[in-house]
Amino acid sequence: MLLTLLRRSAVLAVSLALPLAAQVPAAPADPAIAKALQQVSADRIQATITKLVSFKNRSTLSSMDKDLPPGTGILAAADWIEQQFQSYSADCGGCLEVKRDTFVEAGTPGTRILKDTQLNNIYAVLKGTDPAQSARRVLVTGHYDSRNSDNFNTHDPAPGANDDASGVAVSLECARVLSQLKFPSTIVFVAVAGEEQGLNGSRHLARLAKAEGWQLEAVLNNDIVGGDTTPGDTTQDKNKVRVFSEGVPGPATIEQVHLIQTLGSESDSPSREIARAILDNSRTYMGQHAQGAAPAGPGKARSMAMRLVPAFQPVMILRRDRFLRGGDHTSFNLEGFPAVRITEWQENFNHQHQTPRVEKGIEIEDNIKFVDFNYVAQVARTNAASLATFAAAPGVPQNVHVTTTNLDNNTELSWEPPVGMPAGAFYEILSRPTDQTDWTAVQPVHVTKITLAVSKDNTIFGIRTVDAAGHRSYAVYPVPARGIRNAPGVGVPAVQPVVK
Incomplete structure (x- = not known):
């Protein structure tokens, strides 16, 4: 039910609990x-x-x-x-x-x-x-x-x-x-x-x-x-x-x-x-x-x-x-x-x-x-x-932004897929409180724009790609979409084109 909601939530505000953990669970081994x-x-x-x-x-x-x-x-x-x-x-x-x-x-x-x-x-x-x-x-x-x-x-x-x-x-x-x-x-x-x-x-x-x-x-x-x-x-x-x-x-x-x-x-x-x-x-x-x-013993893998x-x-x-x-x-x-x-x-x-x-x-x-x-x-x-x-992994997401047009307690994120993103791949929204150094929560999504009922002032976000086998890119930090010129190093990978 939640996954279905996330597939449809390109514009709607979604209330995600983003439960905290000591660290994001490890991916399955290839x-x-x-x-x-x-x-x-x-x-x-x-x-x-x-x-x-x-x-x-x-x-x-x-x-x-x-x-x-x-x-x-x-x-x-x-x-x-x-x-x-x-x-x-x-x-x-x-x-x-x-x-x-x-x-x-x-x-x-x-x-x-x-x-x-x-x-x-x-x-x-x-x-x-x-x-x-x-x-x-x-x-x-x-x-x-x-x-x-x-x-x-x-x-x-x-x-x-x-x-x-x-x-x-x-x-x-x-x-x-x-x-x-x-x-x-x-x-x-x-x-x-x-x-x-x-x-x-x-x-x-x-x-x-x-x-x-x-x-x-x-x-x-x-x-x-x-x-x-x-x-x-x-x-x-x-x-x-x-x-x-x-x-x-x-x-x-x-x-x-x-x-x-x-x-x-x-x-x-x-x-x-x-x-x-x-x-x-x-x-x-x-x-x-x-x-x-x-x-692992007789008959076991x-x-x-x-x-x-x-x-x-x-x-x-x-x-x-x-x-x-x-x-x-x-x-x-x-x-x-x-x-x-x-x-x-x-x-x-x-x-x-x-x-x-x-x-x-x-x-x-x-x-x-x-x-x-x-x-x-x-x-x-x-x-x-x-x-x-x-x-x-599919490569890092491109043009990752957070909307800062209005004063509110939501977080609107948007991004674009990397070139050649394969079928079956999706995204994960990573988050952590501002006083933490590593990610503490993760949420899979199948959209490239989403509004979360979470304060952008209290939380640090990152977006990464994941393929069908579970290979993860590293995360990309979202920069404001309000007319600020992006550049490599400001949460934007060096391979990403400049965006105005």
Whole structure:
């Protein structure tokens, strides 16, 4: 009866209770995605990180060196990463288009790149199978360059096991397991260079994506996800990973910042909505165990889900990044693309950017002995769950608005479907009180305009799409429809056209 009412309620005011809960219930698991997550291998991740460390020093600057021992340096690492993507493509019948984004970064006095230097971003594209949706993309990345205590030292060891061979291992492992599946929209798996010199590689790729009109709906950047394991350290939490996301978008104009302040939407940027969706997807899938589920008994189906005790969980950090640090997601943020950074719970700064040595009995180096491969595998599953869900979902709603013409205690919402929205897909209205950080209520609807007997002043809303199988997009925050120019970052995805 309620569903019938919601189908007909494009104009009528509907009194919805929107019951509060601790959090919105998790979506049902897609058996194909769940099975793919079970294929994530800590052993393969260990092999990947071990191989990357074997290149000795992956300084971006080493691409110009002519005296490196064979099999060392960043160019050797780039070749190996490309070969890995090619091997995954061969395993799936050529499903991945493997590319090199090669460019020369001009040398500039007083910077970390003093002379013209070649950089190579390596990436693989798993193209979507639905012509109406394949233009939509989600992307996962990590940086494969490393450095030691001296930025310009390209010869002495710079293992970079955690920073950031661990993130590259996540990107590669996601490519390996997800390339065995098909999705209506496109996934891009990336390893960038030049992060240690100032995000040079990701900046070039983000600008390339913008110039070529990539419809990037989400970027997941993994940097320092090795679950640092230091003897005697009790502050690390191996059951949590941080998800950083910007509140006020980098490219927002003064007019847009004023709008964000007026709306109180500092915590509802597209990047922040991606972070919420990562938490949501983890509630569905992060009970998955790499070894699979135990049989349910004679004559009973094998369960695709198996709860870990305690479960691995991402945690929203309501900042773009850590203090005094930067990451490749920022390059995409500054080009107007929604992006987040995923990082281990507690970093050990003795194990980053250091020339290997021992001082006062303390081992100072970013070597493989401090990496927890099972932790990295959990991070890879967290990423793969959201990449797969976003790529399978119908896409984010477009032109999402709340009407603010009249003073009243109702909420009138309207939106448009994403391009290529499949048959059987519908929408969900998410809501939460203004003092909450995550959604507390959800209501399915089959209309694109609805009036709710709920005060827009007391409640924050979001609209997302859901396909017939239950794959959810991330939510879009509604902005006023009263003649205010929308723009990426004000609750409006970067792929959404400007509306007046």
